[in-house]
Amino acid sequence: MTEASKSIRDELLKPDSGSVRRSRIDWIMRRVFEASAFLTVLPLFVVIMFVFVRALPWLNPAFFFNNPLDPEPGIFNAIIGSIQMSGLAMLITAPIGIAGGVYLSEFASSRVVSIGETLIDILLGVPSIVAGIFAYLLLVPVLGFSAWAGSLALAVLTLPIVMRTTQEVMRLVPVSIREASLALGIPVWRTTLLVTLRTAFPGVLTGLVLALSRALGETAPLIFTAKGTNALNFLEFGTTMNAMPLVIYRYAGAAEDQLVGQAWATALVLMAVALAMNVAVRWRTIDSRVA
């Protein structure tokens, strides 16, 4: 290659000042996006680390198995209370939510579907404290502060979650499966329950677990319904009840180290349960959501 043609080639290959600037901006923006992605996950690690470190010294058998007024105080009554209230809420929510999701996916006309989905959207957006007011207005005048009112509030909050996920996963079941069942002469109701719903069941279960994890962590609607107590109460009409989120809320501002420590330990238990439930049901399907 001659000297002249070499210099022409170099001249042509040299990036002009505009493209240098553009690729520099491109590089900067890439770093900005990376930093933002890092910032979005940073709180998760900070919170987990912090709660873990603060809670560890307070985790012992007495913490789990004693009641607040015992000589070595614990949160046994709150654990039992949380299980009872969330459990009752799920007992109310699961049948209604699943049935509604099935109806919207399998039988409803497109107009009813659109109305039903709007209802679900609105209820999903209802702040937990408003659901709490609803339960308070409905049940507290009759029963006094009571665990039933707390469960009702939790049910209002979890119902749209279960209905939405059920509808979504039922929709994913291939039509051909229903066709095959119906072609065998199996009635529609049996097809729906034993074939379609059964195929979609892992997804329905995901919705139930997510709803339960929401119910376990919800605090605001319980403050003025179940109210919290030091006693170990069971689901009777008109009894107050303790719950793990209430323990955290009440002890967070306490002066005694013992109580603050219990708040941390309770937070660790609650967070671990919520994270474990979410990991269990979400990790399985993560590929389909990212790919």
Place this chain on the structure above:
Amino acid sequence: MEVRALHSLRGARVAGDKYFTRLMSAAVITLGLLLIALIGSLVSASMPLWAVQTPLSFLSTPAWITGIEQADGSTVEVYGAAAALFGTAVTSLIAVAFAAPIGIFGAIYLVEYAPKRVAIPLTFLVELIAAIPSVVFGLWAVKDLSLRLRDSIEWWIASTVGQFIPWLSEEPGSPSADSIFRAGFLLAIMILPMIVAVSREFMRSVPVSLREGYVGMGATKWESIRDVVLPTARIGLIGAVLLALGRALGETIAVTMVIGNAEGIPSSLFLPGNTIASKIANTIGEATDVQRSAVVALGLALFILTFVISILVRVLIRRFAVIKAVS
């Protein structure tokens, strides 16, 4: 064949099917009745307040309780939600101001840049943040985040621009124990996952061919994001921010723990205040009579706000089945 049409084929149906479908439809009707009952109970329980004052005076009065002397010597109490409304608006706006850019940028990284082996765990971790109960965030904020913010960002802003702008200044002497700004910052952390999840979903739905076409014409990656991806996903991004705003408006417990629950409209962002939700949480247990219906009226206002946002989002992004990424 469409599922519904399949199920109404005459040959496939037996007598029991009619009752079965009705039973299933009862669940959807229950959902509707629940919403009606919710609205009905809020409206009827707030009635005693509307007998004393108009909604407009309720929403515009800053002081929570004012005793007004009547001509016959008795006093009538009127209530005001303006301070709580102010707190809700300001904390939510602070939250969105922080969370919207970071969340959308983070989503851009996940969709446009991250290789699959990075995108999968990162997306998963973001989803997990949303799973942490808000009371845990509240506890962490009270014991750690709040103090850090007070000694870093707040102190820095107050001692520079705060010298000239009163609503960014600190209490002379010592900084206050709680502040509106800290509540807003905490809300930003809590709504981030929602913004990332929803905006990611929309950016993913932008066809790859659009980007390829633009890059093929010589555009850089960033230019293809700026000129193709963001404009195409615009509606979805607005929807994502609106959904997050709705979440921020209604968030109660974490805010109640860090905002300080002070009466009145504070003169600076770095002073304690309250929000609609925190006011309800602090007041409803002890409230009786008209005060109770004033608290319920706060709840009604909050419900109407979130209701409007839900409808708005639905109208905006009706065609996309995106809300599933949220719940």
